[in-house]
Amino acid sequence: MKAVICTNYGPPEVLKIQEVDRPTPKDHEVLIKILAASAHIGDTRIRKADPLLVRLLFGMLKPKKNLILGLEVSGVIEAVGKDVQSFKPGDEVFGLTGFRGGCAEYICLPGKVEQGTGEKKGMVVLKPGHLSHEEAAVVPSGALTALKNLQKANIRSGQKVLIYGASGSLGTYAIQLAKYYGAEVTAVCSRGNFELVRSLGADQVIDYTVEDFTASETRYDIVYDAVIKSKAAQCQKILTPNGIFVNNSRLAKIEEADFLFIKSLLEDHKLKPVVDRTYALKEIVKAHRYVDTGRKKGNVAITIGR
Structure with missing residues (x-):
């Protein structure tokens, strides 16, 4: 599958689209065909190794092999592990990746979230029907x-x-x-x-x-x-x-109940995403350049697999 790999720490040009192995879902996971992701400021901070803590988590001198960026995604479930009961193939979902890498054609995420692990391991919920995948992808984080x-x-x-x-x-x-x-x-x-x-x-x-x-x-x-x-x-x-x-520091862990609450607000039209610009996956360098300007309004979406 195609994925955006962070090959070094530095400017947007360190991002390369490469072929990597498509993941296989474990018993408790779902395989998602990603249709949209985001160019999030959190991704740009990992790319720039800013703050330095990034190097402790993702590699000191250079990013770990095949580091895929992308904190949030939206797509369609293609397969489910044998222990997954909440989702089925064909379900449209959106979610947090837990730093597993959303700027790719596929991703495996937990089909059920254990309390207190959503931010680290990722979580998904059903996508509100009125939102496009690009709109849904920029919501979670x-x-x-x-x-x-x-x-x-x-x-x-x-x-x-x-x-x-x-x-x-x-x-x-x-x-x-x-x-x-x-x-x-x-x-x-x-x-x-x-x-x-x-x-x-x-x-x-x-x-x-x-x-x-x-x-x-x-x-x-x-x-x-x-x-x-x-x-x-x-x-x-x-x-x-x-x-x-x-100021975004020392926050309580994100729980599934928080995500379901956000989903309900979206469905009730009491919350809506603001999408400033949308780029194709092949334009990921341009997307990061724009985020780096600090002038984006709301969010920047990435279209994948279409």
Whole structure:
């Protein structure tokens, strides 16, 4: 099968499309024919070995042999292991890969998730019928990370929430989730993205290029830095006395119940993915170049196998 292999650490050009062995599902796994994946910032960080912890996980001097990138996928189940009861061939699914590599034509993932292992081993659920595979593929990582941040902050109705990096993948999901919980949302982004964040439910917007949001006179119950570019100390002065600052660190493990909750919001049209651009698998280098610019709105999808 074709797969995107990270041959070295460095710029997008280290990514090569190569032929590798097609995986065979174990008794508890499903084999998925991947129809779409994403070019996620997490993939670009692995590619660049940034942070250095990447080297401890994926290889010190160079990536381990046949390292396939891709944190999230959408596709069709082609085969199931003998112990799998929740899925059958032909089911359309989307999910997290657990770093098993989604930028490929096939992947094997668990057909049943043990508690607390979803992020490491991957998890899949049935795809909402109204979403394309490209739309579904860009949901899992961003939506679930935003959800775990808001859960950590114990979000409640009536609270004031500020989201820094509101037009990116995490930010676009965080706006919608915060509104679902009944919060008042202030989105921090560039002026060119005002229309987008307002369409997702933002009540107020701040242009970070002309205004320092940490100098705001408004006090917030939650400040969510979705792009990890500020410090807790900087944001302390705009928090209420019991306010909380979150930034994607020290989050609780993602559970299957979290994923099913996100799926239900999608099905109820209370959450929607934002797809900025879509690239073919053969354009993976272009896709990573675009993500590296830091200017994407929402997510970048990769079409595979079609």
